[in-house]
Amino acid sequence: MTLTPSLPPEGHDFPLDFHWKTKPSFIAAAGVSLTGHPRALEARNSIMTSLVRAALAGQGGWVSYSRSKRFYAPLARYEGTAYTYDRVLAAVKELGEMGLIEEERALPSKEPSGWQSRIRATDKLLAAFRDCPFQHVGPRDVIELRDANGERMAYADTDHTRRLRRCMEARNEALGAIPVTLPERDGWIHTPGHVSVRSQKTGHWVSLRPLPVPQVVRIYGRGRWDMHGRLYGWWQQLPAARRIELLINGEVAFESDWAACHPTLLYVMAGKVPVGEIYDVAGYDPRHVKAALLTVMNTKTTYGGVLSLMKREKDDPGAWPHSLDYTKGLMKAVEHRHEPIAHLLGADMGIRLMHVESEMCVEVLKRCERQNIPALPVHDSFVTQASKGAAVTAIMAEVMEATCAAINHSRPSIKAGNPPHMGAALRSRVAPAASASVPPAREAVSAPSSSAPSKNGPGKAVSRPAQASRKAQARPAHPVSGEALPASWDLAERTLALVEDFQAAVRARHRKVAAGAASGWGCAPSASERRHDLAQARGLAEVMADEEQSTGLCVVAGVPYALTDDAKAKREKRLAGERKRASRPRPPIRPRRPSTYWAKPQATPPKAQAKPQGSLPLV
Incomplete structure (x- = not known):
């Protein structure tokens, strides 16, 4: 040729x-x-x-x-x-x-x-x-399950997979209504069924097969439905500089992304917040720092990240033209710069972060559909028409804030005026007892400010603030991530506290989904899905407790080391109610009436009678 x-x-x-x-x-x-x-x-x-x-x-x-x-x-x-x-x-x-x-x-x-x-x-x-x-x-099928080698796996349908499939079918129905036009200019070559695009960054050509309408497929990894889960569409194969040349609804495209999405989520999981630019490390190029940080998140060891970077040069000469000593020094500098999350680096967290990111992506698409905003997902970014760029950026910020709050309930809010500090624990929304320097009695008799008159009027008592202050003083301080475990730490008590906290969050999410289903949004979780989610929460709690026992440091912030007597009483009351409901006699199952068409009784055949023998004639 x-x-x-x-x-x-x-x-x-x-x-x-x-x-x-x-x-x-x-x-x-x-x-x-x-x-x-x-x-x-x-x-x-x-x-x-x-x-x-x-x-x-x-x-x-x-x-x-x-x-x-x-x-x-x-x-x-x-x-x-x-x-x-x-x-x-x-x-x-x-x-x-x-x-x-x-x-x-x-x-x-x-x-x-x-x-x-x-x-x-x-x-x-x-x-x-x-x-x-x-x-x-x-x-x-709009959902795929793949093994550790990236090969497709056959799976049996459950309520969970059917719900995932319905969700993706709804997203594809909305994406199919978005008119996307490929430009015809320098660097674009159109052939029947194929488009070749020259990358402005490398000069190489990229070939793709655009479909008649935008569609995505959600791919899960390692044979699990809680790993990976990213959405894939044909427009994602375009170079980043070429994607904004697309025409969406006749307008030029605009792309907005979550800056440093995976490192930010790691800081939230650790109960910390970063200060300054995440990819700024003294003495190193930010591009090299970004490559090292994102690589070590997807390896099982820190040195595995070094080997993965060196393998780039072997597979593609010029992709990583640096020596082994430089790469080792870079990795050590990255670990020192991000010391609050150093225990999560080289821990194979990338595939789990991809699943959290994919859930955020689906939520952004849902919100864009409600506001009639066209948006094409590109993992941690979205491509939309230029006039809707600000709206999509605002939706992405809301989803990121909601996700961070769901991961760590003690995450500070900018509206509350809590300044973040590198390496320090996130401030709780409720002030600890040590911060209350005013005695309860003085709070009880203190009058409201004249600038803000009370709605209750002067004739009513002000006992509720005093009760609230006593309750806040009696509340123990929550553990801080990274602190040394106290001498009274017990594995069984800590596991029970984590199980109750994680399962409470799962039940709250189930109630929220069921309320949305009652209003016409989605489907309520089935009994098997609820049991599966609660079992996963229990397993995660046991893993976190074992991690704390092995490291001697607190891993999960905001959860007490042991349940209080009141919490244990509430737990026993809830378990007693569950046992009572489980022991209720169920109505007997009515046996199915057998069909009389295929099993007609046969008439008893008449018994054969011997034919009487005639007497021989006498001679």
Whole structure:
């Protein structure tokens, strides 16, 4: 293939795409029979259409496909029952025997990341598909579950997965109504079904397949529904400088993001707030600091972050042109600069932070839908039309503040006037007893200020402030993250306190979701989902208590080390009510009446009677 200077160079192979098809008349024009099993015909149609679309892209036209059975095992859920190992390989064999495709076989490999075989259309197939229309087939499942290697996994549907699917289907319905136009200017090359864009930063070309309407797929990782969960759409493949060249509702685009989203969430989890710029470290480039900090969040050890940075240079020469000593020094400086969250660095927190970020992203999309604001998600940022940029930025700030408050209830509020301090614990919204220097009696008799007259009038007593002050003085001080555990610390008591606090937050969220469902927003959590969430809260509490026991430091701030007598009494009362409700006799299950049509009683056959033998004639 001859390349011209204006065209992007030949890139990677296109993956086999099962989301496009064409009319059967073009299949017949290529000399292929239209008789056979409907699922086999559907698979062959998608393969031929994918080959033609790849050839029209002008980048070699090669399409990679797998000849491994384990690759096709979970495809029944994600791509439909038509795309099985036998049907795909049978279609490739048939098209190859007819001279419609060229094939290059790869050697078998036991590794999931090995080389795949590839095929491409011949001139005979392209001639038959001249001027053929392409029809897009949307994703059959908008949520994906992948294992630790990034491979798709089959899963069984539950109430939780069905609720996740309904949520993403609602988001896709709103995104599908957003008109997005790709520009036609320098640096953009449009071919049928493909767009090539030159990056202004690196000068490399990026090829993507835009869909007719914006759609996203939510992908979870490591076989868990509480890890990863980011939303993926085709516009995310565009370079950042090119995304703002899109036209949304006929206007130029505007992109707003959460600055330092993951480090901010880590500080909130630790009960601390950063001071100054997060990526400012003396003696180092902020870009290098950002790369080191974000990398070490996704590794299981601190030195693993160093090795991951050095691996960049090995995989892509020039991506990290620094020595090992420089990288080690940079990592130590980053740990020293962010000492309040140093215990969370190199702890594999990245995949968990992605899930929190994805929940924030979904919430922003919901709020934008209520205000009729078009927004395309890009992980920690959103692309919208320029006239709605300020509104989207405000919504993102509200969601970030709400998420931080949900993670750590003692997080200070800017409106309350609590200044943040690096390395210090977050101030509680309720002042501790030590800060009350005024005696209770003086507070009880103190009159309200003349500048703010009381609504109660002069004739009423002022006993409520005195009661509130006594209650505040009797309340013990909450633990601070990072402080040494007291001598009275007990693992069982601490675990019980954490379980009660975490499960209380889960029950509050369940009540909020149920109230929203009663008002027409979403669906109320089922009994199995409530039990699952409470069990997860208990497991998290046990992990946090074990972490405190192993480190000797407080990990969870704002939760007392042990429950008070009143809290234990309330807990026993709640458990007694649960046991009473569980022991109530349930109505007996009415047995199903058996069908009388299929099980008709048969009449007893008459007994056979012996035929009487006649007497022989006498001779």
